[in-house]
Amino acid sequence: MRKIVFTALLVLLFAAQAIAADTIKIGFNIPLTGDIPKVGEASKFAAEMLKEDINGAGGLDVGGTKYMLDFIYEDNESKAESAVNVALKLIERDQVVAIVGPNSSKQAVPAGGTCDDNQTPMVTPWSTNPDTTLDRPWVFRAAFLDPFQGPVVANFAEKTFGAKTAAVIYDVSNDYSKGLAEIFQQVWEGKKGAGSVVAFESHGTKDQDFSAQLSTIVAAKPDFIFVPDNYNQVALIIKQARQLGYKGPFMGSDAWGSAELMTLCGDDCAGQYFSTHYAAAGATGKTKEFIDRYSAKYGYTPDDVAALTWDATRLVLQAIQEAGKVESDVRKERKAIREAMSKIQKFEGITGTMSFDEQGDPIKCAVVVKISPKGEFEFTESVCPQ
Amino acid sequence: MLQGFLQYVINSLQWGSFYALIAVGYTLVYGVLLLINFAHGDIFMVGAYIAFFVSSMLIAELSGFASGWMLVAMAVPLTMLLTACVGVTLERVAYRPLRKKGAHRLYVVITALMCGLILENGNLALLGASRKKFPEMVDTVVLNIGGASITNLKLMVIFAAIGVFLFLHWIVTKTKLGMAMRAVSFDKFAVPLMGIPLNTVIVFTFILGSGFAGLAGMLFAMSYPILEPYMGALIGWKAFIAAVVGGIGDIRGAFIGGFLLAFIEIGVASVLPSSFRDLFAFSILLVILWMKPTGLFGIAKTTKI
Numbered sequence: 113m114r115k116i117v118f119t120a121l122l123v124l125l126f127a128a129q130a131i132a133a134d135t136i137k138i139g140f141n142i143p144l145t146g147d148i149p150k151v152g153e154a155s156k157f158a159a160e161m162l163k164e165d166i167n168g169a170g171g172l173d174v175g176g177t178k179y180m181l182d183f184i185y186e187d188n189e190s191k192a193e194s195a196v197n198v199a200l201k202l203i204e205r206d207q208v209v210a211i212v213g214p215n216s217s218k219q220a221v222p223a224g225g226t227c228d229d230n231q232t233p234m235v236t237p238w239s240t241n242p243d244t245t246l247d248r249p250w251v252f253r254a255a256f257l258d259p260f261q262g263p264v265v266a267n268f269a270e271k272t273f274g275a276k277t278a279a280v281i282y283d284v285s286n287d288y289s290k291g292l293a294e295i296f297q298q299v300w301e302g303k304k305g306a307g308s309v310v311a312f313e314s315h316g317t318k319d320q321d322f323s324a325q326l327s328t329i330v331a332a333k334p335d336f337i338f339v340p341d342n343y344n345q346v347a348l349i350i351k352q353a354r355q356l357g358y359k360g361p362f363m364g365s366d367a368w369g370s371a372e373l374m375t376l377c378g379d380d381c382a383g384q385y386f387s388t389h390y391a392a393a394g395a396t397g398k399t400k401e402f403i404d405r406y407s408a409k410y411g412y413t414p415d416d417v418a419a420l421t422w423d424a425t426r427l428v429l430q431a432i433q434e435a436g437k438v439e440s441d442v443r444k445e446r447k448a449i450r451e452a453m454s455k456i457q458k459f460e461g462i463t464g465t466m467s468f469d470e471q472g473d474p475i476k477c478a479v480v481v482k483i484s485p486k487g488e489f490e491f492t493e494s495v496c497p498q
Numbered sequence: 499m500l501q502g503f504l505q506y507v508i509n510s511l512q513w514g515s516f517y518a519l520i521a522v523g524y525t526l527v528y529g530v531l532l533l534i535n536f537a538h539g540d541i542f543m544v545g546a547y548i549a550f551f552v553s554s555m556l557i558a559e560l561s562g563f564a565s566g567w568m569l570v571a572m573a574v575p576l577t578m579l580l581t582a583c584v585g586v587t588l589e590r591v592a593y594r595p596l597r598k599k600g601a602h603r604l605y606v607v608i609t610a611l612m613c614g615l616i617l618e619n620g621n622l623a624l625l626g627a628s629r630k631k632f633p634e635m636v637d638t639v640v641l642n643i644g645g646a647s648i649t650n651l652k653l654m655v656i657f658a659a660i661g662v663f664l665f666l667h668w669i670v671t672k673t674k675l676g677m678a679m680r681a682v683s684f685d686k687f688a689v690p691l692m693g694i695p696l697n698t699v700i701v702f703t704f705i706l707g708s709g710f711a712g713l714a715g716m717l718f719a720m721s722y723p724i725l726e727p728y729m730g731a732l733i734g735w736k737a738f739i740a741a742v743v744g745g746i747g748d749i750r751g752a753f754i755g756g757f758l759l760a761f762i763e764i765g766v767a768s769v770l771p772s773s774f775r776d777l778f779a780f781s782i783l784l785v786i787l788w789m790k791p792t793g794l795f796g797i798a799k800t801t802k803i
Contacts (some may be wrong), residue, residue, distance in 0.1 A: 149627035284773050314772045318732050320722045323509035324767035330647075331502055344629055347724055356505070357640055357647035376631045376724055 135182045136172060136438065138428060139202030141213035141223055141234075146190030147317060148342050150372040151215050154418040155237065156185050157410050159212070162425055172429060175437045181429075184208060188219050195219030199226040199234070209445045210234070210428045215417055216342070216367075217241035217288035224251040231443070233450045235427055237420035240366060241291045245472045250450055252472040254424040254461065255389060256497075258288075261365060262295035264387050264478045264495045265338065266303065269363050272385065275335035277310045281325055281349060282340050284314035292340040292365055310334050315345075322352050330358045340365040347377035354380060361385070366478075369416040374487035382485045389416040390463045391481045391491035399462045413488075416463070423461035431456065501645030506768060512652045512721070514760030515659035519714035520737035521744065521752035522666065523707035529747040530682050530703045533606050537588060537613035539734010541708050544617055545581040545715025546725050550630055552576050553716075557633055566636035570720075573635070577716045578709040585708025586701055588613050594697070614734075621727040632723035655717045662710055663753050670749060675702060683747070743783050745796025754794055759783065 140159060144152040163181050171178035184206050188195040195214045202208045203226075210233040214220045220239035227234035228248040235252045236244055240261055245251045269275050278300050282293035297309045310332040313325035329337060330353065339349055339362055346368055353362075364386030373381060392403050392413045402422060406414040431452040432438070439445040458467050459474075466474035477496040481489040520542050527535040553573045560569065592609050639650045670676035678699045682689050690696050718733075719725060736759060744755025759779060766778040786794070 145622065145627040149629075153628075284771065315767075316772055316775070319772070320724075320729070320733075321509075321513050321764075323513065324506070324764040325772065327502070327505045327509060328768055331505075344724060344726075347631070348722055351723070355638060355640060355647065355649045355652070357642065372628065376629060378631065378634070 134171070134178075135180045136432060137182045137184060137206060137208045138425070139206060139208035139211040139213075140183060140185045141188050141195055141198045141202065141211055141219070142185060142215060143190040143219070144185070144187035146188075147344060148190050148216065148370070150343075150370050150415075151238070151417050152187065154371065154415055155213065155215060155421040158406065158414065158418040158421040159183050159185075159425055161406065161409060162422055166429070172432065174433050174435070177438070179438060188214055188223075190216065190219065192219055192222045195223040196226050199223045199232075200230070203227070203230045203232050207442045208232070209432070209442060210449050212237065212421065212424050212428060215239065215421075216286070217244060217291065218286045220244045220253075221287050224248055227251060231450075232446050233428070233431075233453060235424040235453075237424040238366075238417050239288070241287050242471075242473075243287065243291075247471075249454070249472070252427070252453055252468070254420045254427060254463070254466070254474060255366070256476050256478055257473055258292045258295050260497060261387055261478060262292060262299050264480065265296060265363055265365065266299045267495070268385065268387070268480050268493070269336055269338070270303065273336050273361055273363075276304060277308050277332075277334045278336055278338055279311040279313070279329040279332060279334035280309060280338045280340075281311075281313045281315065281322065281329060283317055283342070283345065285317045286342070288367065289340050289342070290314075293338070296338055296340070319345075320348060322349055323356065326353050326356050326358070329353070330356045334360070336361045336363055338363050338365075340367065342367045343370040343373040344376060346373065346381070350377060350380045350384070366416060369481075369489065371412045371415045374483070379485075382483050382487065385480055385482050385492065387478050387480050387495075388489070389478070390419055391479050391489055393481075393484070393488045393490045398460075402462045419461075419463045423459075423463050423466075426461070427453070427456070427459060430459070504644055504646040506764060508646055508648050508652065510761040510764045511656050511757070513764055514757035515655045516714055516718055516733065516756075517737045517740045517759055518659050518753045518756030519662060519710050519717075520734060521741035521756045522662065522749060523711045524738050524741040525744075525746055525749060525752040526666075526679075526703050526707040528741075530679050530700060531593075531686075532603060532683075533593065534610065534738070534746075535707070536607065536610040536734075536738070537617060538707065538711060539730040539732075539737065540614040540617040541581060541585055541588070541730070542711040542715050542718075542734060543621070543725075543727065543730030544584050545577060545708075545712035546632075546719040546729065547621065547625070547630070547715075548580045548584075548712060549573060549577040549716035549719050550632055550725055552580070553633055553635060557635065569635050574713060574716055578712040581712025581715065582705040582709040585704045585711070589701060589704045594700075614731075618727050618731065625727070627727075630725040632719040632725060634723070635720070651721055655721060658713065658717060659753070662713070663749070666706070666749050669706070675699070679703060739780070739783060741793075743786055743793055745793030748793070748795040751793055751795035758794075 142152040142155045163183050166172050171180045186198040188198045214223050215238040217239040220236040221243045224244045228250045233250050237254045240255050240258045280293045283289035300309050311329040362384045366388045368386040369388040431449045435448040435452040464476045466476040475497050477494050479494045480492045482492045484490050523538045556569050592613050596606050641648050678694050682699050740755035740759040741752045744751025762782050763779045767775045
């Protein structure tokens with residue numbers, strides 16, 4: 113009896129190895145807990161949907177051979193140091209051929225360094241800070257950059273609100289928020305002269321009370337307040353600003369665009385504008401198809417992170433296919449993927465068409481959306497790089 | 499200038515009310531048991547979650563019949579009661595067995611730290627990482643006093659803190675139970691010989707402390723309506739420090755310490771970049787402790803409370 117069990121186990125073990133030989137392992141470095149869990153969830157859901165598509169069709173076709181996909185999701189807890197650990201874990205323990213994520217620049221900047229040092233291709237779906245890919249040949253992204261997003265926001269606010277002065281409140285310990293706030297200040301003061309950003313206030317990631325900063329802002333009487341912050345803080349900031357008597361408009365950035373924004377923020381956010389990667393309401397073609405399938409499967413409209421993760425993962429898969437064959441040595445395979453990825457000139461994603469510059473940054477359009485009273489993100493205008 | 503100052507005072511009073519309400523829980527338990535109940539910040543977090551479930555249920559059941567303020571009036575005692583149950587359960591499950599075995603106070607403090615982590619991670623495991631949005635029960639009215647804005651909610655928070663202070667002061671100084679609490683604090687071993695039921699007094703202390711943590715949780719959730727499992731950790735630590743600066747074991751100290759910390763924190767954040775907020779706030783508190791190591795109202799080694 114024992115012998116039979118033993119043999120069966122051995123057979124299983126070999127069988128498992130045989131299957132493993134035909135799989136491609138891709139790692140996901142995403143925030144499933146911590147400050148922005150909804151971002152991690154959206155990434156995971158989108159990736160799962162893509163994996164089911166491809167594995168359901170028998171696997172990914174690389175040079176005539178079909179390979180099954182194996183996605184490994186690791187939680188970086190929305191922390192910079194955990195993102196580095198997760199990256200190392202995926203590279204060394206799981207031996208993945210490429211990593212998708214981290215999403216927020218706060219994690220993507222340090223994790224990008226780790227991936228670059230370990231010569232593993234990394235594609236961040238959502239990070240907009242330039243430092244993530246700067247001088248890092250192994251790191252790519254699927255989102256536009258803050259130096260592009262900053263002017264988009266400034267131009268839009270100038271035109272729509274007729275604003276002359278602006279105030280900014282940002283998270284000082286978040287690379288994304290801090291970087292974008294500084295770029296915005298530069299752009300705005302370049303347009304309207306020094307001192308036209310009448311208040312430039314910061315807060316910490318764990319802060320819940322912003323009354324001190326917001327009192328300063330309200331007292332400076334800005335025409336609008338720019339809030340490049342994560343959706344969970346946006347909900348608190350807007351509510352408290354209203355309680356301090358501020359009646360003017362707010363302008364947000366792409367970190368607002370979570371499916372959870374309206375659940376947390378409610379009516380306070382309705383009517384505000386933010387710049388983002390795509391608008392779900394009124395989408396057409398492949399984008400609409402993705403949105404419909406995602407909503408049917410998971411019960412809510414996918415946010416930009418979901419769409420960008422889909423694009424980022426497809427980018428990796430396309431690079432694998434264009435490399436022509438899958439190397440059995442992980443190091444060689446990683447190198448082949450990087451080579452193929454750097455050669456991709458044009459990519460049709462569901463968040464728009466992108467072409468890549470020499471830093472691995474896509475050149476693509478941004479959209480500004482308005483939050484409708486029903487909580488839908490409605491397309492207002494599209495801004496493309498000149 | 500004046501209106502800016504008025505706004506600063508209002509902001510600080512509201513923020514300080516939360517510190518004060520939580521610091522009271524540390525101070526009561528320390529006063530009676532000489533135990534620093536490090537799980538208290540997480541009891542506050544549990545209180546906020548209980549408030550969330552209680553309020554959601556009340557709104558679902560009664561929103562047609564009762565106005566917002568009536569719902570709040572019903573949710574507050576219910577939340578306080580349920581949070582008190584959590585505090586008492588902790589005492590029963592974690593602290594009393596250790597006390598019975600005569601364990602050193604150090605082990606009880608470590609147990610308290612563990613209990614806090616269990617509450618946090620239990621919440622994370624049960625309810626998931628997604629944040630909860632506290633329902634809006636009452637309409638916020640923004641009032642304007644001399645150019646400074648204050649909402650009805652802020653006023654409620656400040657009055658609640660003052661009310662709690664008066665109530666506790668009355669309990670401790672004027673009632674039999676308060677006398678028993680002070681007696682336990684004075685000599686835990688002689689007290690049972692006088693016919694005072696030691697465990698009842700301790701349970702009552704936990705009921706008071708956790709009940710007010712529940713109240714703080716409810717008010718906090720109404721003011722900052724986004725709940726997450728770790729929301730109690732940092733504010734709990736800060737309230738503990740406030741209690742120590744005020745002189746832990748003294749109710750006046752807890753309140754003064756709480757408001758003092760809020761005034762320093764908000765003051766620093768309004769003049770300096772916010773990264774200096776905690777650095778300066780705690781440096782100032784450190785200086786206070788240098789000059790008076792027992793805290794502002796603390797007296798070394800005598801009756802606490």
